[in-house]
Amino acid sequence: MTVDKNMNVLIVDDYNTMLRIIKNLLKQLGFNNVDEATDGSMAFDMVKQKKYGLIISDWNMEPMTGLDFLKSVRGSNGDYKNTPFIMVTAESKTENVVMAKQAGVNNYIVKPFNAETLKTKMQAVLGEFH
């Protein structure tokens, strides 16, 4: 399967620094259509209005956490229900990973991470790309 690098990617994090980092790394990987949200509720509104090929979300945000956002996406009846979802978080306990997996996450990246890790996890979810 060929990965369309023109796909829309939604990144969600309450820290502006992290949004900029992920956006820049995605740009380096050739993904330029990147939208940003600063919490789960804002992100959920966005997925209802625009088709995204990938969601990359932090966990620890207010008012809606990344986990609740993931549950909202997976629990919906919209055509965005199965959008690939990568959780990028500092929460590194086993139970966090298990909970995210049970909620339907496709992959899980622990902060801090590097460009290579992001690429590897994206390829695991989307398929190979160069």
Place this chain on the structure above:
Amino acid sequence: MSKAQQSYGREQVVQIINSVVSKIENVGGDATTTGIFKELKSLQRVIEEARADIGSTRPTDIKEKHIPIATDELDAVVESTAEATGTIMDCCDVIQEKAAETGGEAADTINNEIIKIYEACSFQDITGQRITKVVATLKTIEEKVGKLIEILSHRLPIEEGEATDGDEGKTIEERLLNGPQMPDKAITQDDIDKLLEDF
């Protein structure tokens, strides 16, 4: 805590002990009552010492001064690191654009190094989250101290004295060393220049 337990709070216990001690003192008694009397006196002393100890820690200062200062300082750390990280990334963007215009092997090398800088900037997110956790812990302590004050305030001997600023025992020079000031309390370089000119 049950209603029965609440009805015998610290104040009531002290009153009861004082009352019993007073009665035994007035009545006098045999060896057994003398023994009880000594035990009660000892208990009374322990309670008074505990009260004095709690008072000397000035729980009001902890709630109203020390913890708010600490949380404000930590919030300022998050804010200033975010600002500095933003500036670093702005510079990286400019360098990346210039490298792209130049092209070639050098541009690739520059770009790879810029990516490393970006990756390293995630420290701001991590430290920010850690500091937020510490602030939350401090606020919990603040609440607990507040409850302690509510329970004990009118019985703490130190509360009747003068407030302290925590600088006791420090030299004048030591009192001047407060580290970076909060933005709303600091004076600007312009203010400092003007102040110096006025001398």
